[in-house]
Each structure stands twice: as structure tokens, then as C-alpha cells.
Amino acid sequence: MTDWRRQRTARDARIAAGRAHADGKVVAAADVVDLLEAVLRPGDRVCLEGDNQKQADCLARGLSACDPDKVHGLHMVQSGIVLPEHLDVFETGIAKRLDYSYSGPQGARIAKMLYGGQIELGAVHTYLELFARYFIDLTPNVALIAGVSADRAGNLYTGPNTEDTPTVVEATAFKNGVVIAQVNQIVETVPRVDIPGDRIDFVVEADTPFYVEPLFTRDPAAVTETQILMAMMAIKGIYAEYGIRRLNHGIGFGTAAIELLLPTYGERLGLKGRIATNWALNPHPTLIPAIEAGWVEQVHCFGSEVGMDRYIAARPDIFFTGADGSLRSNRAFCQTAGLYACDLFIGSTLQIDLMGHSSTVTTNRVAGFGGAPNMGSDPHGRRHPSDTWMKAGREAQQTGDPALMRGRKLVVQLVETFGDGLVPAFVEHLDALELARTIGLELAPVMVYADDVTHIVTEEGIANLLLCRNADEREQAIRGVAGYTEVGRGRDKAKVEHLRARGIVRRPEDLGIEPLDADRSLLAAKSIKDLVHTSGGLYEPPARFRNW
Amino acid sequence: MSLSWYEASARQRVAALVDAESFEEFVGPEQRAMSPHLPLFDLPRAFDDGIVVGRGRLDGRTVYLAAQEGRFMGGAFGEVHGAKLVGLLRAAVTETPEAVLILFDTGGVRLQEANAGETAIAETMRAIADLRRAGIPVVGLVGGRAGCFGGGGLIAGTCSRLAVSEGGRISVSGPEVIETNKGAEEFDSKDRALVWRTMGGKHRRLAGGADRFCDDTVEAFRAAALDLIGRAPAFDLATLEAEQARLEDRIARFGDCRDATEIWARLGVNDPAGVPALSAADFDGLVAGLEGTTHDAR
Numbered sequence: 023m024t025d026w027r028r029q030r031t032a033r034d035a036r037i038a039a040g041r042a043h044a045d046g047k048v049v050a051a052a053d054v055v056d057l058l059e060a061v062l063r064p065g066d067r068v069c070l071e072g073d074n075q076k077q078a079d080c081l082a083r084g085l086s087a088c089d090p091d092k093v094h095g096l097h098m099v100q101s102g103i104v105l106p107e108h109l110d111v112f113e114t115g116i117a118k119r120l121d122y123s124y125s126g127p128q129g130a131r132i133a134k135m136l137y138g139g140q141i142e143l144g145a146v147h148t149y150l151e152l153f154a155r156y157f158i159d160l161t162p163n164v165a166l167i168a169g170v171s172a173d174r175a176g177n178l179y180t181g182p183n184t185e186d187t188p189t190v191v192e193a194t195a196f197k198n199g200v201v202i203a204q205v206n207q208i209v210e211t212v213p214r215v216d217i218p219g220d221r222i223d224f225v226v227e228a229d230t231p232f233y234v235e236p237l238f239t240r241d242p243a244a245v246t247e248t249q250i251l252m253a254m255m256a257i258k259g260i261y262a263e264y265g266i267r268r269l270n271h272g273i274g275f276g277t278a279a280i281e282l283l284l285p286t287y288g289e290r291l292g293l294k295g296r297i298a299t300n301w302a303l304n305p306h307p308t309l310i311p312a313i314e315a316g317w318v319e320q321v322h323c324f325g326s327e328v329g330m331d332r333y334i335a336a337r338p339d340i341f342f343t344g345a346d347g348s349l350r351s352n353r354a355f356c357q358t359a360g361l362y363a364c365d366l367f368i369g370s371t372l373q374i375d376l377m378g379h380s381s382t383v384t385t386n387r388v389a390g391f392g393g394a395p396n397m398g399s400d401p402h403g404r405r406h407p408s409d410t411w412m413k414a415g416r417e418a419q420q421t422g423d424p425a426l427m428r429g430r431k432l433v434v435q436l437v438e439t440f441g442d443g444l445v446p447a448f449v450e451h452l453d454a455l456e457l458a459r460t461i462g463l464e465l466a467p468v469m470v471y472a473d474d475v476t477h478i479v480t481e482e483g484i485a486n487l488l489l490c491r492n493a494d495e496r497e498q499a500i501r502g503v504a505g506y507t508e509v510g511r512g513r514d515k516a517k518v519e520h521l522r523a524r525g526i527v528r529r530p531e532d533l534g535i536e537p538l539d540a541d542r543s544l545l546a547a548k549s550i551k552d553l554v555h556t557s558g559g560l561y562e563p564p565a566r567f568r569n570w
Numbered sequence: 571m572s573l574s575w576y577e578a579s580a581r582q583r584v585a586a587l588v589d590a591e592s593f594e595e596f597v598g599p600e601q602r603a604m605s606p607h608l609p610l611f612d613l614p615r616a617f618d619d620g621i622v623v624g625r626g627r628l629d630g631r632t633v634y635l636a637a638q639e640g641r642f643m644g645g646a647f648g649e650v651h652g653a654k655l656v657g658l659l660r661a662a663v664t665e666t667p668e669a670v671l672i673l674f675d676t677g678g679v680r681l682q683e684a685n686a687g688e689t690a691i692a693e694t695m696r697a698i699a700d701l702r703r704a705g706i707p708v709v710g711l712v713g714g715r716a717g718c719f720g721g722g723g724l725i726a727g728t729c730s731r732l733a734v735s736e737g738g739r740i741s742v743s744g745p746e747v748i749e750t751n752k753g754a755e756e757f758d759s760k761d762r763a764l765v766w767r768t769m770g771g772k773h774r775r776l777a778g779g780a781d782r783f784c785d786d787t788v789e790a791f792r793a794a795a796l797d798l799i800g801r802a803p804a805f806d807l808a809t810l811e812a813e814q815a816r817l818e819d820r821i822a823r824f825g826d827c828r829d830a831t832e833i834w835a836r837l838g839v840n841d842p843a844g845v846p847a848l849s850a851a852d853f854d855g856l857v858a859g860l861e862g863t864t865h866d867a868r
Contacts, residue, residue: 243576243715542577543577548574548577549576549737565761565762565763565764566760566761566762566763567762568762568763568766568846569736569737569762569763569765569766569770570736570737570763570766570770570772570846570847
């Protein structure tokens, strides 16, 4: 007779083994290694919560301290490779195979380990893609997650950085998996229940509060006049023209400049209420002046940001908050929102090629993707119209029945022609292709594909790729805004001028923008202290961003 | 809105600091006195080599002034940059303006022309000593992005009086240099709150290193300059002995402190942790109530 309950039986056995090291569900930090060695089986699929920001660091340390004779050959399925321990486990043989999304700070080491064969790589995913696979073919046997507090029954409060937790728990707990949560403290009653206790099998009181990375803070003091010029062009040449109200911003200084120009330059253009009202966005401190000036209707967040908690709690009309008052973020939902309900994504990149493919990979770093490829892609499953989406669709429409036309999401790359260290952002060939060859990746790690990009904004101007009618026009439009890079100097001047006459390439003067007006006095806040002041003292920047 | 000193360029600071239309530049950018060394390193040059020098009026009184441009090579001293400053100070000895103002904004000596830069630092300090001996006050104003580091910190130490804003930093070794040499445990250069409470304007004022704290506006610096010119100490043996005694006393009182907040507590500040958040007016009120922060030495 077929046994339909093998997974359930195995789960019960793991939990029984783990209970030997627990008091009810509660496990002391000192017993983490014993707990993990009891619960894990060789070859298990394990999700060790490493989000964009929040890290289950106590459990990560515990896992890397396990005896490789007992725990080995694990298949790690986690969105972020952020802490050194996330890779240490591959050096000791505790883990063998990896499917992940983002590896910012560990990008160089992961490239080395891939090249050395220490990691068997499944794939580098986008967030939504990896979350989707948790439910289809990468379902974890064990999830190691992080929260702020829990009660003894396991009811979990994730705090403002809920991020990936609900998704990970959903996939694990409802498919015969074991969920272990680390929390900063065990409490009598949690402020709100983010994850019900019957989905949590063990709770570890961590030795130190979990680590959160302040990824989304950009100091206004470091915004340059070039970035301000580009922000002016984006606001006047794209936001105003397409009437963009629903949007997502990347995390660069260019987009921070746009946020800081809304209450000043945007106000002067009479755009308040007409653009940038509804956001899928981490709570960027640089959005505070626009919020305070009444520009923003609402913001849904992927995760939180260090120092923004009190401000968010005091602005429940703007942010999604729980009954306890604190932010409720959710990466999976916000990614979905950014993909389907936003009309624009604007972000930066390290390299753009002649067709408009872009990548943040360089030859010795595999930084992964995170959310940008989802945000920066045209969702073919979208069926609701908006003026913005339809206008972009009309511009892109080349042939066929207009009645069957669909819209286009605006995907804008905002790049200075030369990046950090005067490295050109425009290249003939992406380094990503070279890297894929070197370490044997089947798919080159492209961040945003050319067919999704609609505009490129540089300090030289805006290239509207929607209006290009063939590959040659596209190439010349890109060269036409590539400044003094090799790619830019390789332009056909006559063709670029022709594109300019058709409005495909637009210079600041074509937009009625005087480059000398791009001055730091336009910024609604010029320093982190200004942001604190504008927030009425509610924003509490971390020490590394303070100059007082 | 008043012009932010921190945000302004050297030329904007000078123009707004002195009486309207009174500034007259020496060796201006039209003369193209540029670094002969930077092209060897394939580095861009500036027509003024990152410093503006000249003469102007402050409340009707003639002053000589030099302003470093922190956005060109971090305001660092190169050969031409240094020569313009030294030349200005030496001219002041013979031309006897009522005061000389140095608007610091510098990371120190320019590495690409270090020998010339180091020489200029020494010559500058000598020229300041000559000026002060001639009874001409030399007042330093510190509130720029690059702060006042390296040789700039040494020169600041020879001035008659110093005014500093919250954003301004005064030190010799910069945060990154200390971290590189002594490790992040000794000094974490990424902890900006630590950097500012150790080298920033408020601490320098509380520790007696600077004589006046001002808001980050050109107006505030102008008021500070006028005030400090009026109460510059004599440059004689008594002043130098008082300065020596002040510094010896400082190290005796605070030498074992591990953090600026401990020094502030020992100075008698009730809420040391609250100092960084104080406005300029509240901070001035705090300073007025503490002994030893204002002195006749230097």
C-alpha cells in the first residue's frame, strides 16, 4: 500500500529529535548547534533567511558551527548571500548546492567559489522567481528565519522588516517542513502576530539582535550637480510627459536626487498630485521631504530601513502599518505590486551595451539580482490600462491592429556616462557575458534585457528607445547619450541629429532645462540632518550617516 | 534663505563674506596660474589651483583673505596653491590690512606635489607668525566639506583665533588615516557620529581648540570673523606660555578619556549625549556656562 504520509512522518521525527534540546518550543542560543544537528538531515533543502536587509545571523553562525560529519550536502535556497557564514558552510561541506537571488557584499567571494567548484550553482534568480520556486520545486525541508520577538507558543513578531519571512514560512510549514525562528527576545505577548505560532516549531532566543543592513539611505550631502541635472531631465522629460503616478525607484543617488527635487523643482513645474503619488518602495529617508510636502499618497514597502521606524509609525496614512503601529513590509507582495501595479521603474546600473542590455555584474563579482529584473521588466500578464501605460504602448506600437495594442511599462535606466573611478557605463560587450563563459553559467546574468528598457537618461540627454524603429536607430540613440565614452564617441553624428529632430534623443536644452540651473540649492534636503529636521525629529539616522 | 557655508564654493564664500562688491582678487583664474605637476599624473588642473586670494572690506575695514576650494582635489596644498597663500600673507606684512582671514577647506598636502606642499605649509606658518608679531590678527574659518586636515590643521593651530561650524572638522590625521594605521577598533572612520564628535566643530569649541562656534551660514561666519578680529590675543611670551599651560592642563585633565563625550562630562556638561543635537544658540548657551572653554591663550 502506498504511504502518503512519509514526509509528515519524517517531519514529526525531526521535531521529536529537536525537542530534546528545547523547553517546549524555546531553545537557548547556546543549544543552537545541537538543535540544528538534531533536526537537519544530509542533503536537506534549507532556507537560511538572508533577506535584502534582515539576517538570521545567530542561526547562520549555528549552522556554520555544525559538525560536517552529521550535517552535510545541504542545498541552500535563500534569497540573500550576505554574511560570511552563508559561504563558510560551502567551504566545510555542510552545504553543497545553492539557489539564490542577491549576493551584494559577498559578490567577489561567491565568484571565486563558483570558479573553484566549491559551490554547485542551481541558478541566480530574481526574488519573485525564487519565491515562486519555493512552492514548486525548491520547497525547503527546514527554514531558519528571523523575527524581533516571539511568545512561548511561537507566535512571531517580525517587526518592520517582515520582508521574506511570510513567504518562506508558507512554503515550509505547509509542506511538511520544520521552521526554526531566531528572535531578539521571548515575550509574554507579541506586539502583533506576523506569523501564527502553529507554523513555528522552534524559537531560539538569539545572543545578539539580528543584523539589519541600512541599504536604502542616501546622504543628500553626496548628491552631485550632475545627478541633479539628470533628475531634472527625468522629472520633466519622463515623469511629467507620461504623468507617472505609480512607480518604483532603485536605490542610487540619481533616484534619491529625483525624490529630493519633487517638492522644489517638481512643485515649480506644477506637478504635485500629478506624478509620484503611489509607490512600491523601501522607506527611503530621501522621500521624507516629498511626503511632508504632501506629494505622496501611499507607499508599500519590500522591507523597512534603519532609523525610519518612528517616522513610519507616525505616518500611518502613508505607510502600511499593523495594529501595533509599526510598519508591515512584505517582499513578495511588494515585488508583485512593483511588477503589475507600477507604471515605471527607474534605476541605475553599471554597464549598458549597444542594444540596451544592462548588468551590474563585473568580471570578478556575481552580485546577483534581487528585485530589479522584476521591477525593470514589462509584465506580459498585465491587463489593466492606465494613461501612462497606454501612452508608452502607443509609442512602441509599430505594426498591427491598434485595437489589439497593449501598453508598456516604462523601464528607465538612469546612469552617468562614467561611473565610479571614471569607468564607462556604456560598453560594446557586457562583462556579464565574459563571466558566464568563465564560470560556465548557462544564462548570462543580465539585469534588465534590452527589450524591456524604454528610456536611458544620462547627463547628456534622454534616449527614448520606444520610438526607435530598428536596431540601428536604437544603437545610435544609445550612443547619442553616451557622452565621451568610447561608445559615445563612436556615434554617427548625422544620425543622432536626425534622431534628435524626431524627439528620440533629447538634450537638456530640448527640454527647456538650463544645465547651470542644476544646483544643490534645488535639493529639498541637503544633508541627513535636514532630513531629521524635516521629519520633525522622527527620523533617527544610524551613526554612520551622521555628521554631528 | 541665507547661503550655507558648507554648500558654497570658495568664490561664493568670499563674495558673500566681505562687503558687497569689495573683493579684489590677486592672481585670478584669468592668469591661468596652474599646477605644473598634475599633468604628469594625467590629472585635471584648475585655473586658480583651488585657492582664491585677495583683498576686500569687512564692515569697511580692509582685510586680506584666502579661501580654499574643497571641491578641487580636496582643497589640498600644491605648489601654486601654497605659493598664492604664502604670497598673500607676506604681502600683508608690508601692506598691513586690519586682519587676514583664511577660509580653510583642505585635506592637507597634495600627494602629487608633496614636497612643494609641505614647504608651503612651513612657509605659511612662518608668515602667520610674522603677521601676528606685527599685530595683525589672522583668523581661520572652518566649515567646508573637506574640513581642515593635515598641514591645514597645523596652520589652523598657528592662527590668532578660529571659528568653526558643526560640519567643520579640524584635525591633523584624518579618520581614514587613523583607521588605516591603528585599526577600526581604535577609530572607525565609517562611524560618522564618532568622527564628528571627535574632530567636529562642537568638540573643538568645547575643548578650547576653536574660539567661536557658528551656524552654517555665511552671515554667521562673517559675524564670527568680526568678533574674533576684535579679540585676537597679543603674540608675545605671555600668550605663548599661557597656551603651553592650557595644553598641559588639557592633557592632564582629559588624557585618559576614551571618547569625546567623557571629556564633555568632565567639563561639566550635564547631558553629553545630547550635545550633537543642540542648535547653535543652545550650544553657545552651554559653552557660556562652562569654564575653560574660552581663554586668552593661543
